[in-house]
Amino acid sequence: QEMKTVKVGTTNLSSDIGLFLAEKRGYFKEEGVKVELIPFDSGAKMVAPLGAGDLDASAGAASAGLYNAVNRGLKLKMVADKGTNIAGYSYKALMVRKDLIESGAFKSLADLKGKKVAIIANGAADESVINQALKKAGLKDEDIEKVFLPFPQHLTAFANKAIDAAISAEPGVTAMVRNNVAVRFTGLDDFYPVQQTAMLLINGKFAEDRKTVTAFLKAYLRGVRAYAATLKDGKIAGPGAEDMIKDIAEMTGIKDMALLHQIVPVFIDPDGQINLPSVETDLAYFKSRGLVTSDIEAAKVVDMSYVDALKPVLGPFARPK
Amino acid sequence: MTVPTTTAELPGGGQASAPKISLRDVTKRHDTQLALDRITLDIPVSTFFVVVGPSGCGKTTLLRMLAGLDAPSEGRIDIANSQPGHPQNSMVFQGDSLFPWMTVWDNAAYGLTMRKVPKARIDEVVGHYLNKTGMYGARTLYPHQLSGGMRQRVSIARAFANDPDILLMDEPFSALDEQNKTLLHEELLRIWEETRKTVVFITHSVDEAVTLGDRIMVMTAGPGRIKTIVPVNLPRPRKVVELRHTPAYGELVYDIWAQLREEVDRARSREPGSKA
Amino acid sequence: MTVPTTTAELPGGGQASAPKISLRDVTKRHDTQLALDRITLDIPVSTFFVVVGPSGCGKTTLLRMLAGLDAPSEGRIDIANSQPGHPQNSMVFQGDSLFPWMTVWDNAAYGLTMRKVPKARIDEVVGHYLNKTGMYGARTLYPHQLSGGMRQRVSIARAFANDPDILLMDEPFSALDEQNKTLLHEELLRIWEETRKTVVFITHSVDEAVTLGDRIMVMTAGPGRIKTIVPVNLPRPRKVVELRHTPAYGELVYDIWAQLREEVDRARSREPGSKA
Amino acid sequence: MSAGQTRSLWSDRTISVLSPLVLLGLWEICARTGIVDVRFFPAPSNIIGHLFELASSGALWRHVGASLYRLAAGFVVGCVPAIVIGLAIGLYRPVRAAFDPLISATYPIPKSSLLPLILLIFGLGESSKIAMVAIGVFYPVVINTAAGVRQIAPIFLDVGRNFGASRFNMFRTVALPGALPLIMTGIKLGAGMGLVLIAIAEMVGAKQGLGYMIWNAWELFDVQTMYVGLFVIAIIGFVMNAGFDALERAIVPWRKG
């Protein structure tokens, strides 16, 4: 049987570990698919090549742009989890500038009022995230000043006192703490219990090739499970942790092993299940802001039939003792 | 004699054959300023035609139109077809016109190279003229390494080497010492007598005009018009040095000199805002 | 007379006063090529010093060193301090040297403007010399709108207007018609006689040299050396036109002409690779 | 030739207007016939329609205004030292020796990578954006100015020296006007570069400006708005260029043609 080449866009962030392991440990090969991982610097740049079919699949996020792309006729589907913030595994966090904490000026979420808060981009899911935080504190979007900044810029912006708070992600969170510019105030779970951050997307044409997609996802989930097995107590500390950390180091290019031991790892569902309520919460928020103007439904974009079909094949995830 | 003159009226002209160059009411304006005013003129084939006139009267303007580099604002210029194998015209430009990026040799060979003349032939012809102009020894130098007079000589060699049907020369010897000038006068006369090219030659030297020319056109100042065309009936072949001692020569020089003087004086007194 | 000559040996020279310009064993090489070979020379103050020599013999090279634009490769040049209020020297360059980005007026006023002369004075002086050169009417034009001779006249006006201690003129009248040339000869002589500037004047015209000069230096071809320095003992003030009819004038012209001829012939025969 | 020149000027204008129109027309045809994918390359008519919408809502003008202000400020900040340094490099060999290596080494450093450092130095506000534009304008202007001075015929420097031009007058009356046509070319290159960099700078910490608009449109996959942004930048570039051409004709009256 001829091996099909599946082109997958990745950002080489830690949530891409499932793809990386499936490739490195030969799961793709075993499932009969040939995969080419193509790195990108941002999810937004992947949407067009994915929609045009230059990419078959990609790591992505449920941003307003994604819904708009679907709305413009790009046939895209979210087919598997690729990163969720849950209690203990919130690799994204609300960061607050260190001097604000030390001076006592920032004690609770309510102190967000009037602050400059960095968000990765307009229409990103993190907008909905900060909205949840504000809601919890009884505040509104208008009560803060949003500053749209890519993650790598958060550290410099804190150092520069250009921002007061930020929704940031690992490994930046740990880097900021180490550089004494900001404090990890809370994980997202504090105000947004389960937040679906990243998922695996596939192109509509590729989706029709159910056989290959299934094989691809099977290998992917095997990779995810290998990763999930090493998670323990909010750290990569389970069995095989040291090998896993080496793999993550290789994938991300982070050479600082101590940093990798410190960071809060991302959680990825071993069954690839996408948290639909979170996706719907975010979409509703985008619609309320007018960032998504069509009446598109989350269910139209999320397609879990592939991972569902794999459940019996893979069996229940058994966390190793 | 300030009326424009055509060939038919000229003594000693070649009325029988069709003119090589014919101008009819040629007028040239630069922007709005009139440089040449209704020039009507026939130059018969194989004529050594000299143009003199006060500085700024439009001589260069006229020559550029004959070369086809500028178009007249009004009127028409007809030039008879050239002999096969010869370019229609080559010009010795007033002032610096050597390509700074070519050596003396390449500059002198330019026209022949453009016409894809075989290399052996180019070597022969260019060698000959660089020799004649005394520039053979400097053939590998670039123009910025030459003196003003040396540059002018290369420019002359370039035009001679190109062997055109019509030679257009704009003050070609102005930067040369008298001796180099005399040598080149002789060479020019030799070429002319051998090949009977049509030559249009601009000069400020009345001596030069009379020594070389068949006809001398004196132009008026201001907007250039034809003041007069003087035929030179000195015998040929001419020996440049001996010629100067004949009385006919002296008379001609004086005549033209006087005509020119009149023009310059007129131009100076007409000068707008003159304080003189 | 091929031995370099110093002031002391010169008849009619100003041995008493210190020389205005003094050269001692001045040698100039361009790259490796020798252009001037051990020139030793004194030019007394208020001398009208003319330099003639075959094309490429190093006249311009010499003048540029006097102007301080190039340094000698060997030897030394001393120039006496200038009178207060006057620039040391101004040069009429060979070839185009007008700033294309300035009008005729601004070009002519350049030296005075640089010296921050009051505007009223500039207007007066520049107006005067543009008038004298016949360029007043064209004062608002840019150089590209001028003919070759017109550009040369502006360049002359620029140097005259600057009223320098030493006037350095490199073939200043080469592109002018005889009449304009005569007018400017007269103006130059008038300036010189009024102000007794030191003038160093390069020309190819032996007539011009004898008409204007106190002393005429004839240079050798090849690496330039002093061939001879001929004193011109014609009475002053000179009337340009009348002068030419005196027998002393004719003799001088013939003498210098012969010296030059010798040099050119020597240069031509020495030409490397000459095919002549 | 006056009549002829007018005619040829007129026909030049026609060509200048036609050539972009022809290209847009081709694109329109390709889009309508489905040769290009309108999801990614919408038809120009479509883009222009959207442009009018955005313009009438006023949103576009805010973005344009913000970008133009930054562009103008950065242009001045970058251009003036570039001309002064460029003239000095062209005139004086030691200056050239000192600055040439610095310029050739810092010029190719990717400005996008420098953005974080610029943010660190200049903060998130206007000054970082103005600094980015200034950097973009600086290099082409300084390099072209120096090249412009070096191609001035040496005789003009000789004339300046001979007629006693002071150092300052050497700059003002010789180097500057002699290099002016090339300085103008450098300025055109620099202004275009400034537009490119403003778009990068406005991707970070800005809420208005064309760069923000384009980047935001990409994030939201609002392809039409993105094209409107690109289109408006193209128009600004075109108008700027025409403006500089007109300026050049005005301040370089000595140039032929």
Add this chain to the structure above:
Amino acid sequence: MSAGQTRSLWSDRTISVLSPLVLLGLWEICARTGIVDVRFFPAPSNIIGHLFELASSGALWRHVGASLYRLAAGFVVGCVPAIVIGLAIGLYRPVRAAFDPLISATYPIPKSSLLPLILLIFGLGESSKIAMVAIGVFYPVVINTAAGVRQIAPIFLDVGRNFGASRFNMFRTVALPGALPLIMTGIKLGAGMGLVLIAIAEMVGAKQGLGYMIWNAWELFDVQTMYVGLFVIAIIGFVMNAGFDALERAIVPWRKG
């Protein structure tokens, strides 16, 4: 002056080497004394140490090799048409009228925003990166070439015409050599621009290259590695410039000085 010139050339070299060293020395002092924040601006000695580490591990060479290959390919693809079109624009008014508006409108379009579209057209592989470099090289070269032709004294065009130069020879013997000094300036500008854009292009679909290295280092806040990348780009820019200068001296022997 031969001896004098050698001496002044020699002292020029000294200045050229000293000026960047002085700057680096100042930076070093600032870093050591804590005037600048070493978290963001590590001392040069530190960066160079890290450079040697990366170089000896071989990782650096891979990145440099990948970038240089793309740079070279893009340079050729962008430069050759730029020179041809630039010469035509400079020589022929209708060509100028047709191309000028297109160039002035497309030049300022931010290349970073175009990247997604370039990916659609050229795919995700090497060709999209080469295309980005080519675009970067194209504009400065075409604009400077056209300006270079237009500053050729009209008399040389007259000579070409008068001596029967064909259209092709007009390009080859007049426009090209006459504009060469400015074409070289355009090439230097273009090569630098190519380096800037390769860094942007390598952020997508690349696993190696200096752009990838720098961007990746920022993502991870690996400041030292980022500076090594910037430093290496600066060195490449410097060496390229010196190479072009040497080339220029070789192919422009008629130039004074």
